[in-house]
Amino acid sequence: MAEVGLHVELLGKTGNALALIYAACRQCYSSMFAAEIFEKVPALEDPCKVSDFIGKVMASGHESPLEHVKFTFAIEGVSRALTHQLVRHRMASYSQQSQRYVKESNFDYIVPPVFKKDKRLKKRFISVMEDIQRGYNDLLGLLKEEGTEGEIANQDARFVLPQAAETKIVVTMNCRELKHFFAHRCCTRAQWEIRALAGRMLEICRKELPEVFTGIGAKCEELGYCPEGPGFSCGKYPLKSDVIKP
Numbered sequence: 001m002a003e004v005g006l007h008v009e010l011l012g013k014t015g016n017a018l019a020l021i022y023a024a025c026r027q028c029y030s031s032m033f034a035a036e037i038f039e040k041v042p043a044l045e046d047p048c049k050v051s052d053f054i055g056k057v058m059a060s061g062h063e064s065p066l067e068h069v070k071f072t073f074a075i076e077g078v079s080r081a082l083t084h085q086l087v088r089h090r091m092a093s094y095s096q097q098s099q100r101y102v103k104e105s106n107f108d109y110i111v112p113p114v115f116k117k118d119k120r121l122k123k124r125f126i127s128v129m130e131d132i133q134r135g136y137n138d139l140l141g142l143l144k145e146e147g148t149e150g151e152i153a154n155q156d157a158r159f160v161l162p163q164a165a166e167t168k169i170v171v172t173m174n175c176r177e178l179k180h181f182f183a184h185r186c187c188t189r190a191q192w193e194i195r196a197l198a199g200r201m202l203e204i205c206r207k208e209l210p211e212v213f214t215g216i217g218a219k220c221e222e223l224g225y226c227p228e229g230p231g232f233s234c235g236k237y238p239l240k241s242d243v244i245k246p
């Protein structure tokens, strides 16, 4: 068992993403067929026209065209505490490593920064992980003596595993859901681990599809004000009450 950290890889994204979003947007306002519009996009004289158009449509709140493009991420080095929050986002698809089919007889774990900062705290945290590992292995041993092994034993022994236990998950979200996810999880009010994950995913999305993800982030980045109440704002943007007067 060992301490591990966040690792995110892009497994895939919808091909011709920009042309696809453009064709879907245009279909709403054009008598042409989306398939013809889609074919013409690479030949457009002014490539800025495509991103400008998409930007304007997005700014108007017409976001359904973004749903046609999906990103799939492989994520490891995160805690079960993180994935418990992640899977609350329902407009997504998930495939997570099972603690039933995968025996955790040598589980890795995530150490929260607050424990990392202090040698004594970190030592205690790790000793708790080691105690849990011993307990889990003992339970598997006892179950084996009773004649229970494999996934049936794993599925019950896992009840003693910590939320810090490392897990791996594959996540697919469309661009609209990604925007929503970033709005909530890039905010400083989000928990540190899921915020780090959201930040990494946003970096990837910006690199892959800047026309959609530039200027996207925590909800304040789009709104231009902080919708959180006084006392919760990080101070980067003015409070909503300072900007919008009743």
Ligand SMILES: Cc1cc2nc3c(=O)[nH]c(=O)nc-3n(C[C@H](O)[C@H](O)[C@H](O)COP(=O)(O)OP(=O)(O)OC[C@H]3O[C@@H](n4cnc5c(N)ncnc54)[C@H](O)[C@@H]3O)c2cc1C
Residues within 6 Å of the ligand: 088, 089, 090, 091, 177, 180, 184, 185, 189, 190, 191
């Ligand atoms: C800072 C923070 C603190 C949190 N604290 C807690 C907490 O203490 N306890 C807790 O239980 N959760 C907590 N959450 C989780 C939160 O309540 C949401 O479950 C989570 O953020 C997923 O958001 P969502 O439902 O908007 O997203 P998604 O499930 O991704 O949905 C996207 C959007 O689709 C629409 N939608 C989806 N499903 C429905 C539906 N059934 N009906 C109507 N519209 C729907 C909504 O507009 C929704 O915003 C917290 C989240 C954050 C960011």
